[in-house]
Amino acid sequence: MVNQVTDQDSRRDSGSPERILRVGLGFWDAKALLSAVELDVFGALAEGPLDYEELRARTGVHPRGARDFFDTLVALGLLDREGTGRYANTPDTARYLVRSAPGYVGGMLELAAGQLYSSWARLTEALRTGEPQCEEAKQSDFFDGAYADDHQSKTFSRAMTGLSSGPIARIAERFPWSRYRTVADIGCSEGALLTGVLRRHAQLSGTGFDLPPMRRHFEEYVTAAGLTDRLSFRAGDFFTDPLPTADVLVFGHILHDWDLPTKRMLLEKAYAALPEAGAVVVFESLIDDERRENDFGLLMSLNMLVETRGGFDYTGAECRGWLAEAGFRESRVEHLAGPDSMVIGIK
Numbered sequence: 171m172v173n174q175v176t177d178q179d180s181r182r183d184s185g186s187p188e189r190i191l192r193v194g195l196g197f198w199d200a201k202a203l204l205s206a207v208e209l210d211v212f213g214a215l216a217e218g219p220l221d222y223e224e225l226r227a228r229t230g231v232h233p234r235g236a237r238d239f240f241d242t243l244v245a246l247g248l249l250d251r252e253g254t255g256r257y258a259n260t261p262d263t264a265r266y267l268v269r270s271a272p273g274y275v276g277g278m279l280e281l282a283a284g285q286l287y288s289s290w291a292r293l294t295e296a297l298r299t300g301e302p303q304c305e306e307a308k309q310s311d312f313f314d315g316a317y318a319d320d321h322q323s324k325t326f327s328r329a330m331t332g333l334s335s336g337p338i339a340r341i342a343e344r345f346p347w348s349r350y351r352t353v354a355d356i357g358c359s360e361g362a363l364l365t366g367v368l369r370r371h372a373q374l375s376g377t378g379f380d381l382p383p384m385r386r387h388f389e390e391y392v393t394a395a396g397l398t399d400r401l402s403f404r405a406g407d408f409f410t411d412p413l414p415t416a417d418v419l420v421f422g423h424i425l426h427d428w429d430l431p432t433k434r435m436l437l438e439k440a441y442a443a444l445p446e447a448g449a450v451v452v453f454e455s456l457i458d459d460e461r462r463e464n465d466f467g468l469l470m471s472l473n474m475l476v477e478t479r480g481g482f483d484y485t486g487a488e489c490r491g492w493l494a495e496a497g498f499r500e501s502r503v504e505h506l507a508g509p510d511s512m513v514i515g516i517k
């Protein structure tokens with residue numbers, strides 16, 4: 171705790187304007203990376219290093235900005251440049267930002283480049299009005315808009331897989347799965363959580379519950395993972411349908427999309443769907459109880475402000491309170507990875 175206080179003091183009072191300017195112009199770094207994802211710079215380098223002209227030709231970047239753009243990525247630690255002047259992926263960008271790589275997390279950055287960046291440009295307006303700034307949420311339910319066509323729903327589901335891959339590995343490892351036989355993931359997207367958990371725990375079978383447009387993406391993903399015999403998809407709407415029954419129900423990045431009455435309604439439905447001693451697992455970038463450390467969780471909540479009509483992120487203590495109100499007899503919070511934590515509730 172002492173170190174955190176010291177860290178915060180030095181962040182506030184460094185004696186130089188450097189940090190203030192770095193945060194204020196942070197969108198420069200972000201946009202350089204998002205454009206690199208849009209132009210598939212990392213994919214162009216997937217087969218090996220390229221010289222400047224080859225990389226420029228592959229990515230279609232105009233000569234006026236090309237050298238500065240590629241060298242900015244070098245300076246940001248997102249590309250390497252060899253002594254010969256050829257550009258190459260770093261080990262991290264080769265692993266996480268090449269679309270064909272199994273560890274690809276760029277789906278979230280594709281979503282950021284195509285949608286979040288422009289919503290965030292109107293954050294001030296959202297703060298003044300409380301209104302979302304993304305077209306989808308303005309017109310109707312966010313997910314109706316986000317799933318208007320197959321390409322958009324695929325981009326969104328890949329984004330979710332990218333965002334959730336770290337916490338999923340920890341949930342598969344740390345939750346006491348050996349006590350249970352069935353699991354249902356509510357708002358499962360393409361099925362990254364279920365495949366991650368079932369790969370490690372052979373006694374489990376699972377159901378992915380999501381809106382109908384997700385069926386195709388789920389079935390493709392689960393087939394590629396070789397788990398079709400233990401995993402199935404149930405199309406449904408958690409506002410109007412009961413939740414599937416299972417020993418464990420998971421809500422990953424679901425509750426933060428919605429307002430408080432909906433959060434409570436979903437936990438009540440989960441309680442009704444679980445057997446006695448069944449468990450609910452809620453995971454998100456939970457805000458720390460003091461609301462001063464998890465900047466990612468707090469920024470995620472602002473992301474919900476610009477992207478949804480009533481969504482907001484919350485602390486572990488708040489979630490435990492809602493679980494108790496829904497009837498869960500015990501609950502606990504466990505940190506997962508980076509900004510993510512899970513809340514476990516037992517019926």
Ligand SMILES: C[S@@+](CC[C@H](N)C(=O)[O-])C[C@H]1O[C@@H](n2cnc3c(N)ncnc32)[C@H](O)[C@@H]1O
Nearest residue numbers: 313330334357359380381406407408409422423
């Ligand atoms: C933010 S994503 C989270 C995906 C995944 N659980 C994860 O953590 O990566 C929210 C998911 O909820 C699903 N969803 C939204 N509204 C829904 C509804 N009314 N009924 C069922 N699923 C819904 C979306 O399709 C999407 O897959």
